[in-house]
Amino acid sequence: MPDTPLPTEERPDTRERLLDAAEQLFAERGVTATSLRAVTKAADANLAAVHYHFGSKEELLSAVVARRVRPINEERLRLLDRLQAGSGDRAADLDEILSALLLPMIRETGRNPERVPTFTRLMGRVLTDMGTGTHALVVHHFAEVLQRFAAALSRALPHLTPEEIAWRLHFCIGTMAFTLVHSPHLAEMSRGLCRSHDADRVMEQMIPFLAAGFQAPSSIDEEAS
Template structure:
């Protein structure tokens, strides 16, 4: 097997197993068995399980963030002093993510499951890696979101962004099941892009909802 094919096989196996079982529950032996390679190949190409986890995320996030950075630069150039619109920013983010996963219809859903696991399974090394490698582009995005939601306090915006992330992870990681349920209950099929179109107005409304004093 060529080196390029070996790396791809390892990443494919790791991505799928991590998303199904979690990071701690997936051993390197599980991954090598599924990928059809030996442990030496994993150690040679990645060095450690932590590095392999980071590589799985990088495979999706690097092209995604490169594309997103260009899109955000274009948005900022066109604003000309005007306030950005939240639905447009969320749609830009989602469409960029869909393009990043265009090579596999399941890729975006798998990545969203992995993202959810990154925040629930104590993967501190992964969060540090994501912040270091991709923090600047997401800071740019958040500056635009802040400008689009001037009425929100920093505290409200923090919580609503994370609620929004939770809803997005739940929806897109289970998009196959949701679309099957919708087809059964409503008699109407849909794909992940159509699910995103339905999700964006919900997220924008939630993020912009009036503050309720306690």
């Protein structure tokens, strides 16, 4: 058959194809709304392959997340380390801290430039779906990063109480998660004003907004005035 696609060119492992397909479908439809039959069909694999390679649907999700989150969090901490090393005793710049937190994740959008971002939407879904079993997964993957960035932000904004740092960090993550999940719908909901295909464009809008939010006066200061 002449149209057989390059028999010498190897296609990825079944395991890898399952991760790719699951990532795509979980992101598009949500985790619970995606059946393993849909995943294995998209991966051109047998239904039982999921349980052979991963053990269960939940462990498949965990593997999908871990595959992408690990390098992202490593880069986050690497960027933060570089910031703190470069700034000596001075606290690192707020914009750069936020950029170190947000950019490594949003940049995933640009990996497959031609198609709508998949993993970023999945992360947004995981960040908002939690409550079932995903909650523990997220805590496990992000606890260290959150702690490091909370400390860095606390040094950069010493007038804020730890409670305020925690609140604003969560607001920050919420903004990112919501934006990631709805990037395909943002254009429609804003009547074409928000074009979220470009990661740099999103960052351009998001960083100043969040940085200004972080720099808002502490509620303690306001009460004292």
